[in-house]
Amino acid sequence: MTDPQFKTWQSIQDEVLRRIHAREWPPGADIPNEADLAREFGCARATVNRALRALAEAGMIERRRKAGTRVALHPVSRATVDIPVIRQEVAALGKTYDYRRLSHAQAVPPTNVAQRLCPDAPCTALHVTALHLASGVPFVFEDRWINLDTAPAAATQDFVTTNANEWLLAHVPYTHGEIRLSAEAASEDEARVLRTDPGAPLFVMERLTWDHGRPVTLARLCYAPGHKIVTHLGTAP
Amino acid sequence: MTDPQFKTWQSIQDEVLRRIHAREWPPGADIPNEADLAREFGCARATVNRALRALAEAGMIERRRKAGTRVALHPVSRATVDIPVIRQEVAALGKTYDYRRLSHAQAVPPTNVAQRLCPDAPCTALHVTALHLASGVPFVFEDRWINLDTAPAAATQDFVTTNANEWLLAHVPYTHGEIRLSAEAASEDEARVLRTDPGAPLFVMERLTWDHGRPVTLARLCYAPGHKIVTHLGTAP
DNA sequence: CTCCTCAATATGTCTATACATAATAATTCT
DNA sequence: AGAATTATTATGTATAGACATATTGAGGAG
Structure with missing residues (x-):
């Protein structure tokens, strides 16, 4: 399922945001781990990490070691x-x-x-x-x-x-x-x-x-x- | 001048901040490029990049391609x-x-x-x-x-x-x-x-x-x- | 002298790999 | 059973190397 159209961390960030907005990944849901996403998007794990880290800093998702990544339950907008x-x-x-x-x-x-x-x-x-x-x-x-x-x-x-x-x-x-x-x-x-x-x-x-x-x-x-x-x-x- | 005590991007961030506060790099001054800093700190350029990028996001320094990195003239604190x-x-x-x-x-x-x-x-x-x-x-x-x-x-x-x-x-x-x-x-x-x-x-x-x-x-x-x-x-x- | 083109350069990003760390799950010991 | 130990797992980070991209500054054409 490697999709060569996602090359930059920005495009991956956009795609993740799209899935969150489209309720493919509803609030509170776990999202796949970095390795799986990297495989799906056909890019390196570091690139997925960059995208998800930015989203976490923006308050859209929550990440914890071992526990994984989930969509923020209450999308606190961080200004x-x-x-x-x-x-x-x-x-x-x-x-x-x-x-x-x-x-x-x-x-x-x-x-x-x-x-x-x-x-x-x-x-x-x-x-x-x-x-x-x-x-x-x-x-x-x-x-x-x-x-x-x-x-x-x-x-x-x-x-x-x-x-x-x-x-x-x-x-x-x-x-x-x-x-x-x-x-x-x-x-x-x-x-x-x-x-x-x-x-x-x-x-x-x-x-x-x-x-x-x-x-x-x-x-x-x-x-x-x-x-x-x-x-x-x-x-x- | 490789100094093995700076290994993590956080420690590099701290050291850069220290130099800014200590006026070794006064407001408005250009700071060395990533490659030079990496050599000085004895780490990879990506590590320096991570540290400087975080500081730029916090508003402490300003970065522009080719122009280089400089200490923010007016340290706008970004809350x-x-x-x-x-x-x-x-x-x-x-x-x-x-x-x-x-x-x-x-x-x-x-x-x-x-x-x-x-x-x-x-x-x-x-x-x-x-x-x-x-x-x-x-x-x-x-x-x-x-x-x-x-x-x-x-x-x-x-x-x-x-x-x-x-x-x-x-x-x-x-x-x-x-x-x-x-x-x-x-x-x-x-x-x-x-x-x-x-x-x-x-x-x-x-x-x-x-x-x-x-x-x-x-x-x-x-x-x-x-x-x-x-x-x-x-x-x- | 001005405008344009082009090369040089510093940051920006991607890759592949490796190890570190935190937190959970499984297992063993008491 | 309950506590302590160990294994597993996903994220966090470091590295070396490569290419991309924006800007600047120099050199050349008009």
């Missing part, structure tokens, strides 16, 4: 979000970027922050608040805590001219992070800084980054009203 | 968001899922919808609004348009018992999509349906899916106040 540095985000809008530091102090983080920034022991932290502007208009209000145990070099910076995110990107590596997105009503302070009304719906992004299990920084970014984030599903943009 | 079917989202919260269709009609989409759902020609579309509930409490208000030229089978469905998203996932394949996230103030209608106050900050997700260049459906999902989306940066969750 990728590009999160640029704010300076770039502003530049992409064709506006001029400006940055203003509002406050800067070493302090003991409040419990809700400490819980995530230093869950194990009490830590010293740097608290920085700042405003990012797009052509003079408030764009993002940033409220950031930096764990000085993980990033001691940050203590030497006052972040008046250099924004904290860019400095950290350049000087403190991180291995992984977590981002929480939500909609929240503007507080009195946030409304004043962002020049909007208290209660206005704000897009809020909370970022917590880690370096090999050690928390680096927790940033809360409040976007001015009207901000949108665009992400993509599937392969092509 | 992956898992977007489950709402039924699963509710189930994951330990609540019981319920679905209620509110309206259903074939109609000519308003211009702002038509612009995205059928940019080329006027099209017939199906308009469905529905409410998703978690343990009886309004969870998501859905306002969806379905392009009947792309998905004619949808015209036979009334979506009273089957929710449109799940039916579409099961019957109409899509190749890619776009998701827009924003925070918006609840309108009168939205507030009434979601049992909240007009002006309350709502997390809004607009999804537009395509099948080979043909728009399938445009869905606007308004989450009840308090909803958060969590995403991950880097490899490990």
Whole structure:
């Protein structure tokens, strides 16, 4: 049953997707193993592996050693979000970027922050608040805590001219992070800084980054009203 | 300079990341080609390719044929968001899922919808609004348009018992999509349906899916106040 | 000087083979 | 029977070699 029309891993990926959509392989079903598929498609196992691995990364199928490969029961679509540095985000809008530091102090983080920034022991932290502007208009209000145990070099910076995110990107590596997105009503302070009304719906992004299990920084970014984030599903943009 | 300590593509990825963080290869710099790196690390070129490809997918480096590989100038962090079917989202919260269709009609989409759902020609579309509930409490208000030229089978469905998203996932394949996230103030209608106050900050997700260049459906999902989306940066969750 | 063609080059992919690893199934021991 | 050990199996990964493909840059024609 060697079919010479499937030569590239992309074409194999397409054929597998077709069978899933056509319900030849319904959700939850096991699909043949790589060796059998390679024989059927008339290609090397590595090529089948490449195709199936890509589909697994996209969340369409689930793979486990020995257990085999099965079609995902609930096709979780996995979207990728590009999160640029704010300076770039502003530049992409064709506006001029400006940055203003509002406050800067070493302090003991409040419990809700400490819980995530230093869950194990009490830590010293740097608290920085700042405003990012797009052509003079408030764009993002940033409220950031930096764990000085993980990033001691940050203590030497006052972040008046250099924004904290860019400095950290350049000087403190991180291995992984977590981002929480939500909609929240503007507080009195946030409304004043962002020049909007208290209660206005704000897009809020909370970022917590880690370096090999050690928390680096927790940033809360409040976007001015009207901000949108665009992400993509599937392969092509 | 063959260094036998780099055997797996993961270890090579780590080493490349280390050099990027250590500024041995600063942002924007070209990095050696695969063949040279393979020689340096004492491994096969395919192994280096695997490592670099993963880094490129993560947005850390940029690769172009002939031009070579360079460290990304602006380290856009690329986060992956898992977007489950709402039924699963509710189930994951330990609540019981319920679905209620509110309206259903074939109609000519308003211009702002038509612009995205059928940019080329006027099209017939199906308009469905529905409410998703978690343990009886309004969870998501859905306002969806379905392009009947792309998905004619949808015209036979009334979506009273089957929710449109799940039916579409099961019957109409899509190749890619776009998701827009924003925070918006609840309108009168939205507030009434979601049992909240007009002006309350709502997390809004607009999804537009395509099948080979043909728009399938445009869905606007308004989450009840308090909803958060969590995403991950880097490899490990 | 500009446009075009062509060769050089780095990444992209495929193949065949081999071994590693995780997880299950079968078997043996207590 | 129940626990511990071993075998089996499908995926995960590494390798060397080959060819494909996109781009760039140089050289030549107009």
